[in-house]
Each structure stands twice: as structure tokens, then as C-alpha cells.
Amino acid sequence: MTNSRFNALIHAPNRLHICAMLSASGELEFKLLREQLDVSDSVLSKHIKSLEEAGYVAVAKRRDFGHRRTWLSLTSAGRVAYTEHVNELREMVG
Amino acid sequence: MYYTTFHIGNCIGRVKENMYSDQMSSAEAQAALATIEKAESETIASLRPPLWLITMISLLCGIFTFSFAVTEGENHWALGAWLSGIAVVLLVLFWMYSARLLGVRAPVLPPSGSGKIFLALQALFYAFVLFVGRGATLWGRPETRLEGAFPIADLPLAPYIAAVIVSLSVAYLTYKYPTNEWVQQDASK
Numbered sequence: 001m002t003n004s005r006f007n008a009l010i011h012a013p014n015r016l017h018i019c020a021m022l023s024a025s026g027e028l029e030f031k032l033l034r035e036q037l038d039v040s041d042s043v044l045s046k047h048i049k050s051l052e053e054a055g056y057v058a059v060a061k062r063r064d065f066g067h068r069r070t071w072l073s074l075t076s077a078g079r080v081a082y083t084e085h086v087n088e089l090r091e092m093v094g
Numbered sequence: 095m096y097y098t099t100f101h102i103g104n105c106i107g108r109v110k111e112n113m114y115s116d117q118m119s120s121a122e123a124q125a126a127l128a129t130i131e132k133a134e135s136e137t138i139a140s141l142r143p144p145l146w147l148i149t150m151i152s153l154l155c156g157i158f159t160f161s162f163a164v165t166e167g168e169n170h171w172a173l174g175a176w177l178s179g180i181a182v183v184l185l186v187l188f189w190m191y192s193a194r195l196l197g198v199r200a201p202v203l204p205p206s207g208s209g210k211i212f213l214a215l216q217a218l219f220y221a222f223v224l225f226v227g228r229g230a231t232l233w234g235r236p237e238t239r240l241e242g243a244f245p246i247a248d249l250p251l252a253p254y255i256a257a258v259i260v261s262l263s264v265a266y267l268t269y270k271y272p273t274n275e276w277v278q279q280d281a282s283k
Contacts, residue, residue, distance in 0.1 A: 006118075011126065013129065016126060016129060016130060016133075017129065017133045020129070020130045020133035020134050020137070021133050021134070021136075021137045023134070023206070023275070024133075024134040024137040024138055024141075024273060024275055025137055025141055025198055025200070025273050025275070026198070026199050026200055026201035026204075026205060026273065027198070027199035027201070028197060028198055028199075029197030029198070031197055032140075032196070032197030032198065036136065036137075036140075064194070065195070069197075071199060073205070074205070076205075079205065079206055083206075086127070086130060089123045089126050089127050089130075090123075090127065092118060092120055092123035093120050093123050093124050093127060094120060
């Protein structure tokens, strides 16, 4: 059996959680994601970097209200990959 | 196939990601879907405006609908429509500002295609209720209603019904879908 739409990069638990949160919203701040996932900065950075390298997540650093903040969002490629992955999981469940 | 790169000192290594999709059971897939649903529900809950804000926005939308339906020329209801419309815009801007402080940037248009379709359907629904409400109010009066034409009976309650429909649907949709993204949710929540 070949699962062409199954995405191993997205399927890792924390990355799946990140994609699910980003798909349900527009842009989320790095700090908020870290608190929701209850992981360290370095762990989240590593996951974000791998998703960013795959072109699934866009990272934007902006100065808001006098603070430098990092905003994360799903790219259109990331949204497609995530949707296909979820559909594949639904097909597996039947 | 995906690899994760890691760094130890000056050394760079790569490990193969766990590729168990072929061996994945339906129970594992179900567990993954449960994780996704939980994450999406938590995100929706964290983005949901407080109940007082939802109540105010929905009531003001109802007032706007009623005022729009009964406005004639420059009467007081025209002012009511303007004021309630401006108040709704200000409250939505306040909500977006406070969400941004908490680390969430709500886009004006949802980024996904399904979200855009969902928003367009909502816009069509509200436009339909607004214009049918106004039409039924204007043409449903005994002094203006034409025999045999729409509406077929006097409709003194038309603006009230339109206002209640808009108010309740705004409250429900803002509570269940605060980001306008079409996310499947547990019906019990």
C-alpha cells in the first residue's frame, strides 16, 4: 500500500499539533504556540525550521507594540499538504 | 522521504523520519485525528471572543437589521442603523486588537479556500435576510401592499423576525467559528 498523500514530516506529534493550530487560525505568535505545546524554545524552533524548510510554514519577525515578535502561519503549500494528510488519515480510519 | 538534520558541535547528522504510514493501523490514524481535532478545538476556544463581546456584537447586528428594515428617508432609524453599524465595526476592531496582544493575528479574509467559501456563504445569507427583511417590511404594510403581489399578507413582524435571525446567527457563528475557518467540531461543545 502506498500512501502518496501521507506526509511523514507533518505527522510527527508536535508538528501535527502545530499545523492543526495554524490551520484553524491566521497567524500565531511563537510564544503562544510554545505555551500551547508546552515545549522549550529550542524544540519548537527545530520543528518550525523543518516545516519552514519544507515550505509549509512562513516565519515573519515584526516589531509590534515595541516588542520584537515572531509570527507563524501556514503557507498555501503547507495548507494543501496538511489537508491532504488529514484526508489520508480519515481514509485510513474509513 | 524526509530527514531531520541535527547538529552536535561541528558535526551535522541526518536521521530518517519515522516512515510508518504503510504499517499504520486505523487505530493509530484515529488517535492522530483525535489529536488534530483537540488542537483545532483548543485553538478555536482560545480565539473565541468573550461572551459579553459576542452578546454585544450580535445584539448590535440585530439592531442594525431592524433599523435597516424600517428606515424611511432620514428618520431616526437611519441614525440607528449608522450608529449600530459603526459600533459593530469598533467592537470587531477591539477584538482583533486584543487577540493580537495575546499572540493571534486574525486575518480579515480566511486564508483557506474553504474558509473563503464559508465567509461568502455567510455574506450571502446576511444580505438575503437584510433585503428580504426590508422588502417585506416596506411592501408588507397594509397601506402599501398591492393585492396579489408579494407579500401575500400584512407582515408587521417582518423587521423583528429578520433582526432575531441575524442576531442569533451572528452569535452562533461567532461562538463556533471565530476565525471563519470551517473546522469540524464536536457538536456537544
